[in-house]
Amino acid sequence: MKKRGKKSFSLRKEYRDSWNYIKASRNFIYIAIGIFLIFGLIGFFIPAPDFLAEQILDFVRELLEKTQDMSQIGLIQFIFFNNLKGSASSYSNLT
Numbered sequence: 001m002k003k004r005g006k007k008s009f010s011l012r013k014e015y016r017d018s019w020n021y022i023k024a025s026r027n028f029i030y031i032a033i034g035i036f037l038i039f040g041l042i043g044f045f046i047p048a049p050d051f052l053a054e055q056i057l058d059f060v061r062e063l064l065e066k067t068q069d070m071s072q073i074g075l076i077q078f079i080f081f082n083n084l085k086g087s088a089s090s091y092s093n094l095t
Contacts, residue, residue, distance in 0.1 A: 022029070048056075067078055 047053075067075060070078060
């Protein structure tokens with residue numbers, strides 16, 4: 001039975017390879033940052049329509065009413081089950 005050649009881990013090589021990959025992806029990173037900043041500025045200077053802002057505020061008020069007197073454990077459970085419900089509903093839409 002032959003032993004396979006054991007590849008040694010080199011942090012320096014891994015770091016260099018990762019850094020080279022980031023440098024090669026530089027243009028894509030700049031484009032993503034630029035798109036993010038453009039849409040951020042659009043969202044800052046162009047206000048949301050009143051009906052949309054009111055719907056968002058109603059949703060936030062409803063969430064605050066549901067979670068107002070919850071303990072830390074209660075909030076963790078609320079967030080966990082809310083995420084579970086959301087992922088289950090999105091999964092059921094796929095099938």
